[in-house]
Amino acid sequence: MASPNSAQTALDLLVLTILSRRSPLHGYGIASAIQELSEEALRVEEGSLYPALHRMEEAGWIAAEWVVTENKRRARIYRITRAGSKQLTAETQRWNSFSNGVARVLRHA
């Protein structure tokens, strides 16, 4: 995993969080959920979402499978794995301490 404060880590954290609450979801669903939950503050670029999804799948944090949609098309849906949940806990803690740190600096500087 890259440095704890990179944009990549943040995206992973978001995706894992979404999947841990509303699994399973397809890629579009994940993107919309992030947008919705952040009240339009965060917009996920598809150009970074899919590589991130595939990277996390490779790392074993999420698992994907093909389903057939209501209009008879193939859709790929993702769910979080046990390794992913562990990762999520660890990352959340790290993120919290990081953002607390940043917040403290902002407050007291």
Next chain:
Amino acid sequence: MSWLSRLRNALRPQRLDEELADEMRDHMERRAARLCAEGWEPDEARRQAQISFGNVTKLREQSREMRLWAALESMLQDTRYAWRGLRKGPAFAVTAVLSLGLAIGANTAIYSIVDAAMLRPLPVPEPERLVTLAAPSIDQPGSKKAEERESFSYPVYEQFRAAAGDSAHLILVGYPNRVEAQGQKPGAPVEKVTREFVSGDAFATLRVPPAVGRLFSSEDDRVPGGHPVAVLSHDYWQRRFHADRAVVGQSLRLAGKTYYIIGVAREGFFGIEPGKFVDVWVPAMMYDKEAFTNPGWGWFRIAGRLAPGATREELQARLQPSFHFQQEETIKRYSTMPPAIQKQFRELALRVHSAASGPSKFRQTFARPLWIVFSVAAAILFIACSNVASLLLARFTARSAEMAMRVSLGAGRRRLVRQLLTESLLLSALAGCLGWLVARAATPALVGMLSRKEDPVQFALAMDTQVLLFCAGLSTLATVFFGLLPAWQAAGAQPMSALRGASGQAGKLRMGRFFVGVQVAFAFCLVMAGASFLFSLRNLFTVDTGFNAHGVAVIGISSDLGKILTPNEVQRSLTRMEQLRDKMKALPGVQETAAAPWAIFDNSYWIEQVILPGKAPSEREELFYHISPGYFSALRTPLLSGRDFGIHDLHATKVVPVIINQAFARRYFGADNPLGRTFQHPSGPTLVNHQVIGVAANAHYDDLRREPEPMVYAPLDGTANFSLYVRSALDLGSIARLVERETKALGSGMRVQEITTLDTLVGNSVLREKLLAGIGGVFALLGLLLAAIGLFGLLNYSVARRTKEIGIRAALGARRSELVLLVLKDLAAMMGAGLLAGLAGSLGAMTLLQSLLFGIKPADPLVIATAMSVFLFAAFAAGVLPANRAAGVDPMIALRQD
């Protein structure tokens, strides 16, 4: 993602592309639908969706790489890392790859022979339904004990065919033998080919199709002497006729008869006997006419194919009554047969063997030696693996600081083991490649060791997938054996202690000792086996043969006469032999010549019962051998009393004079003077009278392993083919030219067939022992070398580890000799257990090998002493450098270390 889907991705990238495209399209459609719902025009909504998605191709590319390469990448990374590691220690890498490669190569080479000779089924459809017939051999004193009798006569064959009925189809398959062949083209060379007689239905029954023309049918095998047709093997057709389809219809001279070629058998079919490549098949009816009526002529094997549903037991039950009837006939034919032998004949039970991989003389002679060689090769592999394991252990220990660092940085033990195993796998992959090359080169050489010019052994040694798999499997197995334990141990590095430099390395040293012990034990077994085989061969060569083979050439001469000679022809052939002898003897440099129907040590026999006046025929059958005058002086076999044959003895009819050897004299005449005594031997319905005119010293006839047998030398008789012994100071080439010239000058149809030396013939009789001594010796040396390397490595490591201790001792005034002793003690401790285990193991193995050894006791003091001293010498050599290093430790430097 699972391994399986990764593999699928790598193998079918197209499918991966489709999947990615599907996923992207699905996403875009959903967004467009949402935009539509928010009130956009459908077309505009799609466009917007696409814009927000950006460069789809690039995105696809990225994802694709991610999913396809991640796995491969980590593997490649491990491999690159391992490669760098190996390059950092080139000496280690070269030693490991060489020793493993040689071991894998030896195993692969031997496996490919074992596979071709014993395991692989015949290349015909449903080989498991093929059978051969055999009878247990009769245990008769004096005659050579054969494993089984598989020769049958034509009348017997016909009875069996009728008795088998619809349970099996029986065919006749002759023994492959070497004859002269010449094509029809002008100036075509005369060469020796392997010919085999088969019944007309043999190919159809074996289900071998033609490659060109047609093969025999029953129509080609009806009238004795009436079917001069021949079928070529694919191999011979390509070799001699350059795969020319026009050979069909051409003539071929075979052993003086003209045949017409009717076809070529399918590629890859060489006959049913592994180890023999048949070049030409001819119909059984082309054999000598007498062979079809005389039940005493066993000249072929009977093979067959079981009908669907029939079993071997069923076939046996059908044939047994007919077989029993034939035995009774045999007993009637031999009126002088002793009752004990008659009883054996009556109780014989026919055997029906599976012939799925064909009957083979080679297999009978070499099965046990080959398995022994195979286990010797396996032992070498064990040694090589232990050797590499101990080297790896030392190497990993040297890297323990690095391991500890990685462990403390969070690398899992499993990950480290994987890393280290990759290194081992890379080693064994390299070794496997080397082994493959070694095997390719060694296999033909090995088959060459088993082969003789007059009796070539050939195998279809396809270095095929099965052998390749064996080689690869062996390499992998080796990795597990030598790589796993050290890797596991190394990866279990305790970060704290390792980083502090105070190693918890006692365990590693213990494991190192274990591996060295394994090497010592196996290597000692190999040295013991090698020593016994070498001593055994030496014992055979120092056996007093009773003749002096050195300087004697043996020339096989054929003539245009048939197998059965008329009295007239007998006289003519005798005159020719005498003429040739005289001519040769008159040449400068030639000391003596002698003629005989065949040479000794050539696996030809004439045995007869002996009838003393007023006594019953002997139970034993004794060896008789026809010789010309001059035989005893040509071979330097001492004539102890009486006289040699003269020319007039060759024409004696009423009482045939004979010379007997000491063993015969002792058995039949005891302490009496045998000169002038008479005896008879049965010859068909009549008896032949003999009178003893001389006694010769005992001499070996065909087997150095047994005591010389009783023998009767009778005066030479006329035969179509004969062997000429020439004792001279000339080399073989000159003798060949001289004999060629003289036979030409004499004319009368004599031809030189083959020229060899008596030394070669005697040497051929111990081919098996030579093979075992050669391979045993080489492998013992190899094992010794590997074990020495292992010992050296561990000692060196142990000295390095104890540098501080040694330094302190040196500082306290220990002398050089004491320091050297310290190392030697270490050496003794390492070897002790291994040596004991090796001694116990090899003594156990010795009892198994006993039947292949000659003049070696199960616990032979000479062998053990030799093996011990060779081994201790090697161990000492391995210890010299480390001991020197210990003695040279400078206390100041040693104590300042760390």
